Amino acid sequence: MSMTLERQIERLNPPQREAVTAPGQTALVVAGAGSGKTRVLTHRIAWLIEIERAAPQEILAVTFTNKAAAEMRERIGELLHMSPRGLWVGTFHGIAHRLLRAHWREAGLPETFQILDSDDQQRLIKRLLRELGDDTTKPAAVASFINARKDEGQRARHIDTQGFADRERLAELYRRYEAACERGGMVDFGELLLRSNELWVQQPALRDHYRRRFRHILVDEFQDTNTLQYAWLRNLAGSETSLFAVGDDDQSIYGWRGAKVENMREFERQFPDVKVIRLEQNYRSTGTILSAANALIANNRERLGKNLWSDAGSGEPIRLYAAYNEQDEARFVVEQIEAWAAAGNPRAEVAILYRSNAQSRAFEEQLMARRIRYRVYGGQRFFDRAEIRDALAYLRLVANPNDDTAFERVVNQPPRGIGDKTLETLRDEARAGGLSLWAVLTRLLEGGGLPGRAASALGGFAKLIGELRAAGNGQPLMDQVTVAVEASGLKTHYAKDPDGRGEGRVENLDELVNAASLFVNEDEELDPLTAFLSHAALEAGDAQGEAGADCVQLMTLHSAKGLEFRQVFLVGVEEGLFPSQRSIEEPARLEEERRLAYVGITRARERLFVSYAESRRIHGETRPAMASRFIEEIPAEHLTEVRLRGTVDRPVSARQAGGFGRDAYGDGGFGGRGYGNGGYGNRSASRGNNDFARPAAAPPKRESAWATPAKVAEGAGGLEVGQRVRHGKFGEGVIVDFEGQGPRTRVQVKFASAGSKWLMLDMAGLTPA
The missing domain is CATH 3.40.50.300 (P-loop containing nucleotide triphosphate hydrolases)
Incomplete structure (x- = not known):
């Protein structure tokens, strides 16, 4: 052992040292907040290379963010005074991408397959919806459904739609989306992991090759793994694999996006002879803070159990x-x-x-x-959030219908079937006549200068703005804001937002009403609505x-x-x-x-x-x-x-x-x-x-x-x-x-x-x- 690594190991506390130097067996490290889990992971890898004589290419370390992976590589290099090249250290999606690039043929992909980011994914879904004549379904909602199914390891053909009309419609969109990706040689983030897991299942010879190669697998933030990530790990880990998982069940807070805290409990049952090590000494907080945290979390029933402590003193109450x-x-x-x-x-x-x-x-x-x-x-x-800016844009149109920026923002928000071609017609007319978009809209509606579908959609929008102006005339500011948030459909629209964000967006709209109810107009020359809109602009x-x-x-x-x-x-x-x-x-x-x-x-x-x-x-x-x-x-x-x-x-x-x-x-x-x-x-x-x-x-x-x-x-x-x-x-x-x-x-x-x-x-x- 090098003197540097030896000194570093000596500085670890006993449970940390036990985890770092554990024999090559499966281990679950329950690492409390501030207990040095990253130190344990990096020292464990250094120990495997220097003491256990593992080759760098035999080690796979998986975490959840690129930042965490970069930090891990840097610390390992410092410990061993060597480049971390050869180590496979990365996120689940990064490792899966590397595998698919190496085995594109076995995975059924073109060699030059492209990755869709979330914006590209939603654009593709939007095109599919347009082909179906559906201009009301939100692409983000469809993307959320597809991503959630992939996180559960499900293809479109696996989805049970019996008796669920909405689910059948979404499953059909998933099928069309799969076909479009297949034609274009494209994969989204969820597909990276799903398809690489299918490699293990459908290509046992390839799986066994990587089982022999990766003798040591280390996993960070194990409590945040979802169904597919855990299945991917289980399929890759063979009977001779040393699987070293580090996590804290008490910090599992992402259930709303698929994380399964029960994976930590299943780990003990599904891997034989697993060694459980608890890191309970905290290097961050005072004793009082830790005692409060321990007492609070003790009220949760399904826990692996640990008790944080510190030798830094009680500190302040x-x-x-x-x-x-x-x-x-x-x-x-x-x-x-x-x-x-x-x-x-x-x-x-x-x-x-x-x-x-x-x-x-x-x-x-x-x-x-x-x-x-x-x-x-x-x-x-607050005033920069999309839903707040949408609501303020409606209010700006109420105060001044000639506000083109506000018009452009909400004319099709929430979606009301107004296409890009129709909007470009309005813009062309406005430029040619030196008029506002609202003035052009009014003229075209009165003169019948729009095709039927566009006239209906734009007529509905014009009617809505007129109703908002009438409803707010002479009313208290809070009532004007309430009417704008409710009647515009923004609240209903955002309540359906995917990825668990809808509730928060609705809360923000409610808070805008609260802000209006508390607003004090200190400029008597301005009407309350204009003063409030000015206040919001200045606060941004x-x-x-x-x-x-x-x-x-x-x-x-x-x-x-x-x-x-x-x-x-x-x-x-x-x-x-x-x-x-x-x-x-x-x-x-x-x-x-x-x-x-x-x-x-x-x-x-x-x-x-x-x-x-x-x-x-x-x-x-x-x-x-x-x-x-x-x-x-x-x-x-x-x-x-x-x-x-x-x-x-x-x-x-x-x-x-x-x-x-x-x-x-x-x-x-x-x-x-x-x-x-x-x-x-x-x-x-x-x-x-x-x-x-x-x-x-x-x-x-x-x-x-x-x-x-x-x-x-x-x-x-x-x-x-x-x-x-x-x-x-x-x-x-x-x-x-x-x-x-x-x-x-x-x-x-x-x-x-x-x-x-x-x-x-x-x-x-x-x-x-």
């Missing part, structure tokens, strides 16, 4: 903030970021993580208002930071996997939002949501904030919200409530009396709406069994670091802790706390019917009961 609404939540987060930066810390080490893309808007607005640069990682800023400015710049990172929890930050804000942790409403009644979905929360928590290295809002605007309407069950599942001793006044925090455990959320005043602590006894102590009592439902004596007054126990000095309106009050929406309750000063004073009221709520005092409308 997790800070929990109960916001009045999403605007208050965003203000709090951005103020914390300002304080972080003012202390000399880099903004790039801060991440705001959310479940849904639509949540980014409130944070973007606050960041821009305070001139803090930010980057939406792996996505677009230059606040977006470049990759690598010192700017705050905003991203969904799915985008955060594999990343880490010194300070993390996990926001919107509310029932129905996180976990999502769809997952609450489905155990498998709920467990994946919990794994997503686990991923979010373990992104934090030093400081973690968790926040939720007690009310949230949904489609322009303020609705009560309650803290997520995931907060309940974090041990109370790891949580500290954050208060607005000064820098003082309050440990959650100090507020407890027999259950999370039960404070010195009885049943109902913070966020207590809906989980047994008004708090979190007894979930079986949720939704309607609140001890506070019967009249109770007023709680005793107490000294508080957060408010004067008698009258708050400023902004309390004469109200006192312990006083019984009435609220227009929540009914009767008792004041239990105050915090903040002046216009930002908040009051905590324990309501008989709604549990404990924090309300902005100047907006609460409380009256003595």
Whole structure:
């Protein structure tokens, strides 16, 4: 063993060393977040080459991204002081492509076969739909269906369409698509892996050749494998193959795109004498963060089991903030970021993580208002998203029908059968006459200058714009935006979006309505719609930071996997939002949501904030919200409530009396709406069994670091802790706390019917009961 590799092996912890130096047998390495799985994989390959004397060409290493594959090759080269050439290290699709290029004849492909990217694939499908006279089916939906079938290893002939008309139609499109690809010598990404797997099945001699060649197969991120990828691995691995799989079942969060977490459990059953090694020492996060993550994920039933730990000390407690609404939540987060930066810390080490893309808007607005640069990682800023730009284009046409850019964007969005030839006719007429497209459209419709089908489609569009203008005339801005989103068909159109994106796009459209409901027109010379459109255009400015710049990172929890930050804000942790409403009644979905929360928590290295809002605007309407069950599942001793006044925090455990959320005043602590006894102590009592439902004596007054126990000095309106009050929406309750000063004073009221709520005092409308 070279001195360099020997020193590197000595630096590994015992389980890492056990995995790296395991004898040539099948092994499953359950690698927790931040436990050094890439180090183990690269050291394992170096060990095989230098100690086990495996030739580089006998090793196949498979991962999921080109970036991960490049990093693996680089690290191996550094360990062995040699070029990694000869090693087969790549993605599933990259390895499959290499095989098909070498064995194109056996695979039934032309030697010069071409690869279709996703855009090429959809163009081909669009042509097939046009040949069938179908101008309503979305090419992306057909592509999603075909790709999903290929991920399951299914050809068109394998699809059971009995009794399913839509499925029969899609299967027929799949057959036509297969035939078109065959004629053109083309393969898409899914076909690369499907056809290379068929090589193993249909060409046993070729499969056996590669079984003898690849004596060692290593797989990264094994929890993300789908049905076809796992079948490909099983077919390639022979009885003499050393299969080394590394993954974390607790970080399997891509079930919506075909990943099968159960592959990790099947691995133990399907490969004899498999050695299971657990990497549990975390090199990223503090002990408190890891303890919280362990306790949370322990609520999932189907796990291989592990317990993350660190020798870096407990660190700071997790800070929990109960916001009045999403605007208050965003203000709090951005103020914390300002304080972080003012202390000399880099903004790039801060991440705001959310479940849904639509949540980014409130944070973007606050960041821009305070001139803090930010980057939406792996996505677009709110007003730059396609569905938002579509809705805004409709509104621009309502405000100004002569806006040609808006006209071009939505004249056939959603698709209404208006072809390119018809649009080119409009453009030619507009150029010749120096007119807008809308003016030409109106003239042609009035003069009968369009063929029947085109006249019908364009007439329908013109009628829609006219109806939107009429419906919005004199109406509040929120109503105008609502009508545009609904009547245009955008919401229905995007709800059918493939690849699991439809729900998020609809949420974004709903958030646009919320933005309109909260918009304040500060320019009295502009009508509200024009002012709002100007606001949206300005918000699509230059606040977006470049990759690598010192700017705050905003991203969904799915985008955060594999990343880490010194300070993390996990926001919107509310029932129905996180976990999502769809997952609450489905155990498998709920467990994946919990794994997503686990991923979010373990992104934090030093400081973690968790926040939720007690009310949230949904489609322009303020609705009560309650803290997520995931907060309940974090041990109370790891949580500290954050208060607005000064820098003082309050440990959650100090507020407890027999259950999370039960404070010195009885049943109902913070966020207590809906989980047994008004708090979190007894979930079986949720939704309607609140001890506070019967009249109770007023709680005793107490000294508080957060408010004067008698009258708050400023902004309390004469109200006192312990006083019984009435609220227009929540009914009767008792004041239990105050915090903040002046216009930002908040009051905590324990309501008989709604549990404990924090309300902005100047907006609460409380009256003595």
